[in-house]
Amino acid sequence: MRRTADDLHRPAGSAAADGDPVVITPAGAGWDLCGLRVVRLERDVPRTLRLDGDEAAIVPLTAVDVTAEVDGQPFALRGRADVFARVPDYLYVPRDSTLELTSAAGGEVAIATAPARRRRPATVLRAEDVALEVRGAGRASRQVVNFLTPEVDVPDRLCCCEVLTPTGNWSSYPPHKHDDASNGIEAELEEIYYFRVEGEHGFGAHRTYDLVEGWDVTVTVRTDDVFLVPRGFHGPCMASPDAAMWYLNVLAGPAAERSMAISDDPAHAWIRGSWTGQATDPRVPMITAEGRR
Numbered sequence: 001m002r003r004t005a006d007d008l009h010r011p012a013g014s015a016a017a018d019g020d021p022v023v024i025t026p027a028g029a030g031w032d033l034c035g036l037r038v039v040r041l042e043r044d045v046p047r048t049l050r051l052d053g054d055e056a057a058i059v060p061l062t063a064v065d066v067t068a069e070v071d072g073q074p075f076a077l078r079g080r081a082d083v084f085a086r087v088p089d090y091l092y093v094p095r096d097s098t099l100e101l102t103s104a105a106g107g108e109v110a111i112a113t114a115p116a117r118r119r120r121p122a123t124v125l126r127a128e129d130v131a132l133e134v135r136g137a138g139r140a141s142r143q144v145v146n147f148l149t150p151e152v153d154v155p156d157r158l159c160c161c162e163v164l165t166p167t168g169n170w171s172s173y174p175p176h177k178h179d180d181a182s183n184g185i186e187a188e189l190e191e192i193y194y195f196r197v198e199g200e201h202g203f204g205a206h207r208t209y210d211l212v213e214g215w216d217v218t219v220t221v222r223t224d225d226v227f228l229v230p231r232g233f234h235g236p237c238m239a240s241p242d243a244a245m246w247y248l249n250v251l252a253g254p255a256a257e258r259s260m261a262i263s264d265d266p267a268h269a270w271i272r273g274s275w276t277g278q279a280t281d282p283r284v285p286m287i288t289a290e291g292r293r
Contacts, residue, residue: 002215003230008208009217012224021108021224024192029228033157033252034190035113036226041066043106049099055116056099057148057160058091059248061196063107068093069100070122078127079107083196083246084164086291087132090125090147092154097122110194114252116156123154127289134284135171140236140271141281142171150258159189159251159260165204165239166283172235174268175207178253178261179231187259191229192250193237195221202243208234211265221245233265244286 010024017023022038029035035054039047041063060066060079068075068091077089093099095116101109125147133144145162148155165171181188197204202222209216210232221227221237239245251260264272286293 001213003210003213003217004215005217005219008228009219010226010228012222015226022194022226024226024228029190031190031230033114034192034250036192036194036250037111037113038194038224039101039109039111041101041103041106041109044102044104046100046102049111051093051095051097051099051113053095053115054113055095055120055155055158056093057112057155057158058093058101059110059112059160060088061108061110063103063109064105065103066109067102070097073122075122075124077124079103083162084198084244084287084292086287087127087130087145087289089127090130092120092123092125092148094119094122110248112158112160112248112250114158116158118156120154120156125152125154130289132285132288134280136173137275137278137280139169139281140171140173140275141166141169141284143285143287150260155258157252157258159258161249163237163247163249164284164286165237165245166281166286167239167244168241169281170236170238171245172237174271175209175233175235175265176262177231177233177265178263181255183263185261186263187253187255187261189251189253189260191234193227193229194248194250195225195227196223196246197221198244199242202240204240204243204245205238207236208232
C-alpha cells in the first residue's frame with residue numbers, strides 16, 4: 001500500500017469534530033488502537049465523556065487548572081498556560097469510566113486513548129515525579145517528558161510522552177520504526193504525533209517513509225496538526241530556526257507487555273554513535289515542573 005500525505009497528515013482544523021479542535025478515532029485513522037481528542041473547556045463548564053473500553057491519559061495543554069472526576073472521585077491537576085510553560089500534572093483514567101473535566105480558567109486538554117484489556121486504578125502523575133530525559137546531542141538534542149512510557153507501570157496498554165525540540169534542532173532522529181515484532185528487536189505499535197509550534201506563524205516539518213511499501217511523506221506541521229504513523233521509519237521532526245516544537249506521542253500495540261522498542265534505519269543508525277563526546281544543547285531540558293528554563 002502506497003500511502004500519501006492525505007492518508008497520514010491531518011492539518012489543523014481537518015480533524016475537528018463536536019466543537020473540539022482534534023478528534024482522532026481508531027476507525028478514522030484506519031487502524032485498531034490509538035485515539036486522541038483535544039477538548040476545549042469553557043470556564044467552569046463541565047465536560048463529561050464516557051470511556052467505555054478505552055483507558056485514557058489526560059494532558060493539560062492550555063488549561064492552568066483542571067479538575068477531573070472519575071466515576072465521582074475528584075482529582076485536581078496543576079496545568080499550564082501553554083505546552084512550553086512547564087511540565088503539568090497528568091491523570092490516568094481506567095476503562096469503563098465516566099470522566100468529567102472542568103477548568104475555572106478554561107483551556108484545552110488532550111485525551112489520549114487506547115483499548116484496555118483490564119481495568120487499572122485512576123492515578124495522578126505529579127509533575128515533580130515525572131522523569132525528564134535529555135536525548136541526543138548537538139543539533140539533535142531534545143527533551144522527552146516520560147509521563148506514561150513503559151517503565152511507568154500504570155496503564156494496561158497505552159504509552160505516551162511529550163517531546164520538546166528547541167529552535168533549529170531535529171528530534172525523532174535517527175529515523176526509526178516499530179512495526180514488526182517478529183525480528184525480536186522492535187515492538188509493533190501504532191503512533192500519533194500531535195504538534196504545537198511556538199508563535200502565531202510558527203511551523204516545522206515531519207518525515208515518515210516505508211522502505212517495504214515504497215513511500216516517503218514529508219509535511220509542514222503547525223499547531224494542532226496530527227500525523228499518523230501506522231508503520232515505517234519516522235523522523236526527523238524538524239523545528240524551524242525561529243519556532244520551537246512540541247509534540248505529544250500516543251502509542252499502543254497488540255503485545256501483552258508495554259514496550260516502545262525500535263529499530264533504526266540502517267542507513268542512519270551511525271548517528272547515535274556520533275553523539276559520543278558531543279555536547280548536549282544547553283537549551284534542554286526546556287521545561288521542568290517549576291517552569292520554563
